[in-house]
Amino acid sequence: xxxxDKPLWNELEKSIHEPARLAIVTRLCAEKAGLGFQDLxxxxxxxxxxxSRHLKVLEEAxxxxxxxxxxxxxxxxxxxxxxxxxxxxxxxxxxxxxVLHGALDALEINSHDxxxxxxxxxx
Amino acid sequence: xxxxDKPLWNELEKSIHEPARLAIVTRLCAEKAGLGFQDLxxxxxxxxxxxSRHLKVLEEAxxxxxxxxxxxxxxxxxxxxxxxxxxxxxxxxxxxxxVLHGALDALEINSHDxxxxxxxxxx
DNA sequence: TGTTGTAACTTTGTATCACAAAGGAATCAA
DNA sequence: TTGATTCCTTTGTGATACAAAGTTACAACA
Numbered sequence: 001x002x003x004x005d006k007p008l009w010n011e012l013e014k015s016i017h018e019p020a021r022l023a024i025v026t027r028l029c030a031e032k033a034g035l036g037f038q039d040l041x042x043x044x045x046x047x048x049x050x051x052s053r054h055l056k057v058l059e060e061a062x063x064x065x066x067x068x069x070x071x072x073x074x075x076x077x078x079x080x081x082x083x084x085x086x087x088x089x090x091x092x093x094x095x096x097x098x099v100l101h102g103a104l105d106a107l108e109i110n111s112h113d114x115x116x117x118x119x120x121x122x123x
Numbered sequence: 124x125x126x127x128d129k130p131l132w133n134e135l136e137k138s139i140h141e142p143a144r145l146a147i148v149t150r151l152c153a154e155k156a157g158l159g160f161q162d163l164x165x166x167x168x169x170x171x172x173x174x175s176r177h178l179k180v181l182e183e184a185x186x187x188x189x190x191x192x193x194x195x196x197x198x199x200x201x202x203x204x205x206x207x208x209x210x211x212x213x214x215x216x217x218x219x220x221x222v223l224h225g226a227l228d229a230l231e232i233n234s235h236d237x238x239x240x241x242x243x244x245x246x
Numbered sequence: 247t248g249t250t251g252t253a254a255c256t257t258t259g260t261a262t263c264a265c266a267a268a269g270g271a272a273t274c275a276a
Numbered sequence: 277t278t279g280a281t282t283c284c285t286t287t288g289t290g291a292t293a294c295a296a297a298g299t300t301a302c303a304a305c306a
Contacts, residue, residue: 007168009142017142019132020293022222030229037255045130049295052256057292072301073253087241089226094237096223099145103216106153114217118210141264160284172266175285180263195272196282 008102011095013088015061020046021054025081025089028064034080055079063088131225134218136211138184143169144177148204148212151187157203178202186211 016025023044028035035043041051058064063085067078081089104110109117139148146167151158158166164174181187186208190201204212227233232240 007146009146009167012142012145014142017140018293019135019137019140022135023130023132026222026226026229029226038253044132047295048255049257049297050293053293056256068255070254070301072255072299074302075254075300077255090230090237090240093223093226093230094241096219097234097237099149100216100219100223103149103152103212106149107213107216111220114213114220117213118217143264161282170266171284172268172286173264176264179285191284193272193283195270195284197273198271198283200284 008095008099011091012099013061013092013095015057015063016089016092018054020044020050021058024051024054024058024079025063025085028079028081029086029089031080034067034078037077037079040079058085061085061088131218131222134214135222136184136215136218138180138186139212139215141177143167143173144181147174147177147181147202148186148208151202151204152209152212154203157190157201160200160202163202181208184208184211 016022023046024040027040027043037051037055040046041048044051046054055064055066059066062082065080065082067080069076069078100111104114139145146169147163150163150166160174160178163169164171167174169177178187178189182189185205188203188205190203192199192201223234227237
């Protein structure tokens with residue numbers, strides 16, 4: 001269980017943990033063929049500049065690969081998860097699950113009961 | 124289902140989402156009586172200054188309450204989750220669970236199989 | 247053939263944030 | 277009483293998120 005030696009929270013890969021990037025990676029992991037910049041932008045509800053910046057971070061972390069075809073008006077950037085990226089994402093999700101269950105244990109509720117434990121119960 | 128109108132990621136309360144603060148809040152939610160600064164510090168693996176700063180953020184978000192008794196060397200700060208904080212944390216966990224399951228769905232694995240899907244299977 | 251428009255990003259500027267080093271503040275030990 | 281110790285806070289710095297402005301190339305029209 002060496003994964004628990006370090007505090008669990010340090011396992012949460014920062015490059016993925018940021019909400020916008022979590023959205024990006026989640027969306028990408030379902031698309032083996034990759035996704036265009038514009039599609040990703042609208043599906044994740046991000047601005048151009050914002051998406052651009054986040055993609056740069058993810059690319060520098062070798063989590064995604066950018067394939068830019070053409071230039072100027074006709075350019076098209078295809079964003080794809082790398083094998084390493086997918087692996088990192090799996091690890092991230094595993095850590096996330098442990099964090100989540102740790103919290104639910106501490107609260108002594110099981111995930112099944114979570115919605116009803118909320119103040120304004122969600123339909 | 125108004126909670127799904129906004130992109131799911133925006134539901135991840137920033138003041139809680141940061142890993143160190145997630146650690147703090149998770150640790151606190153199990154302690155109705157609250158926890159001392161020093162205990163929290165060592166259990167979350169944070170430095171003095173760092174914990175101080177994070178507690179300030181959480182206090183400003185009304186997620187925790189700080190009870191400082193005494194001054195100087197003998198002072199003792201007791202950190203407690205507020206009712207609102209507990210509520211916010213539950214909502215956060217609910218969102219987190221949705222994010223997690225959304226990702227697992229996209230990957231077409233169920234959470235049970237997650238450990239074995241990892242590159243270096245965790246014992 | 248310019249020149250205006252537009253699509254698809256990138257870069258830049260600003261405001262916020264995380265972190266740890268340095269700084270109180272009160273007490274204790276010699 | 278002065279130097280060490282405990283328990284935090286503040287400050288300084290480097291990183292980050294965001295959107296406004298910029299860039300590049302093509303397209304359509306006069």
